[in-house]
Amino acid sequence: MKLLTHNMLSSKCLKNVNVGYPLSIKVEEMITSVVDFNPEFIARIIPKLEWNALKQAVNEVGKDSCLPNNLIENFENDEDFLKKVHHVLLEIEIVNGCLVCPETGRSFPINNGIPNMLLNEDEV
Amino acid sequence: MKLATPTYDLKNYSSVYEPREDTFLLLDALELENVYLKNLKPLFALEIGSGSGVIISSLSFIFEEKCLYFATDINPEACLATLNTASLNKCNVEVLNTDLSSGFINGIFDLLIFNPPYVITESEEYYTQAINKSWAGGNQGREVIDKFLRKLPEILSKRGICYLLLLKANDLQDVSNVVGKLGFKSKIILERKIIGEYLFVMKINR
Numbered sequence: 001m002k003l004l005t006h007n008m009l010s011s012k013c014l015k016n017v018n019v020g021y022p023l024s025i026k027v028e029e030m031i032t033s034v035v036d037f038n039p040e041f042i043a044r045i046i047p048k049l050e051w052n053a054l055k056q057a058v059n060e061v062g063k064d065s066c067l068p069n070n071l072i073e074n075f076e077n078d079e080d081f082l083k084k085v086h087h088v089l090l091e092i093e094i095v096n097g098c099l100v101c102p103e104t105g106r107s108f109p110i111n112n113g114i115p116n117m118l119l120n121e122d123e124v
Numbered sequence: 125m126k127l128a129t130p131t132y133d134l135k136n137y138s139s140v141y142e143p144r145e146d147t148f149l150l151l152d153a154l155e156l157e158n159v160y161l162k163n164l165k166p167l168f169a170l171e172i173g174s175g176s177g178v179i180i181s182s183l184s185f186i187f188e189e190k191c192l193y194f195a196t197d198i199n200p201e202a203c204l205a206t207l208n209t210a211s212l213n214k215c216n217v218e219v220l221n222t223d224l225s226s227g228f229i230n231g232i233f234d235l236l237i238f239n240p241p242y243v244i245t246e247s248e249e250y251y252t253q254a255i256n257k258s259w260a261g262g263n264q265g266r267e268v269i270d271k272f273l274r275k276l277p278e279i280l281s282k283r284g285i286c287y288l289l290l291l292k293a294n295d296l297q298d299v300s301n302v303v304g305k306l307g308f309k310s311k312i313i314l315e316r317k318i319i320g321e322y323l324f325v326m327k328i329n330r
Contacts, residue, residue, distance in 0.1 A: 004192065005218045008168075013226045021229065035216065041190055044167055048232070090216075108227075114203045114219050117227030 001115050003057045004089040007049055009115065011101035011108070014123050022053035023099040023108070025060045030097075035090045042086045043076040049089075058088050127155035130181040130213045137205040141175040141258035145318045146289055150179055150239055153287055153314045153325040158186055164285065166234035170194045172224055172272070175258055177206030177217065179237055184215035193217040194233075196225060199254045224271065230278040236286040240269050242294055265294045273302050276328070285329045287313075292322035303328050 011020030051071045058067045066088050068081065075081050099108040099115055106123075109116050129151060134140055154161070166187070171180040174195035183193060195206045195217050203219045210217035220227055241250065241258055242265040249260040250267070261267055269290070280286060290296060300310045307330060314325040 002218060005194070005220075008194075008229055008232055009220075009227050010229050011227075012229075036189055038189060045192070048167065112204065113207070114200070114221050115227070116200070117220055117222035118198070119223070119226065 001094045001110055001113055002090055003054065003061070003092050004045075005115070006057050006094075006099070007053050007089075009099065009117070011099075011104070011106060013117070013119060014101060014104060014106060017101060017103050020101055020103060022050065022056055022102070024102060025057055025094065026098045026100060026107075027061050027094055028096040029094075030061060031093050031095055032091055033093060035086070037083060037086050039079055039082045042082045042089070045089065046071070046075055046085060054088065061092060061094070063088060063092060127151060127158065127182055127185055130178050130185070130209060130215075132176050132178050132209045132212065134176055134205060137176075137201050137208075139199060139254040140202045140205040141255065143176050143178045145316065145321070146239055146323055147176070147178055149314060149316050149323050149325060150237065150287065150289055151182055153327075154179075154182060154186065154237075156314060157287075157327075161186055161235070161285075164234065164283070166191055166285075168192050168194065168233050168281070169235040170196070170225065170228075170233045170237070170279070172196050172236070172238040173198070173202075173240060173258065174206040174217075174219070175199075175202050175239075177209030179239065180206065180217050181210050181213040181215045183235075184210075184213065189216075191235075194220070194228075196220045196222050198223050198257055201254065202258070224275055225279045228279070231281050233279055234281050234284050236279060236284060238272060238286070239289040240272060241265075242269065242289065242291045244293055261294075265291055269294060269299070270302070273299070273306065276303065276308065277306050280330075282330065285327065288326045288328060290324045290326055292324065296324060296326070299326065
């Protein structure tokens, strides 16, 4: 699971959870891979992100030094900034660990890079 | 553009649905829509019930690395098969083991593909074995389809497009009415008669 995906996940699917976002990340195994950098593509993704959730995610996986605190203006033209976002979104992968609902503490395991978001019948 | 069929190898994934005529009809639909889809420039693409992973991997032949690919499957072995097929085709796919799109925040997907369990069966059939969930559709083959359609407004982005595979027996006109009530237009873009089944691909958008 890439940190990009974490930005798109919530535990609102659980009954009695209001927001369920962002999920916190507990890492057991993490890898860094190399993905081709395309500045225009990253610039298209940035407006769709929840910046604070991404900040929280990089912090939780111990990579907070990789990302500036605030989303800068005119990021489209700042290649260095786009490279940093590219790295944290697409190159950091959680292989094993879990995602935790911020409201209930319900844990969603991540195995082989695949988060398990399946719910029991009594949780829906 | 001719859309190549992605490479796949399912010998280690015995509970995963092998690509068949329905899979190939969806691939042909994507080939037909290729120019339209390239102009749409979807940023987030999702395949629900990705099974072998052939369809989501084929999207990378259209959009290359200019789209983010996501797949879900309720069967954990199908999730692994999807990752394996994606890797065989050098495609980056993020896979979630979940029911439909459960777990994703709302309104993000610009492109959505679903080859649902559409076969008319007893409702109980769905629950007996992992692989049954890939085809057993219950009453009128519509149990999973109807659940999916109710979720459609929250899965798709404002400009989102959905391609849905259906069987004639699923009652196309009724499906069209259901999505119409949810505020969507629908159109059959491809159909094919095979032995024992009459398959359709419906395109749905706002």
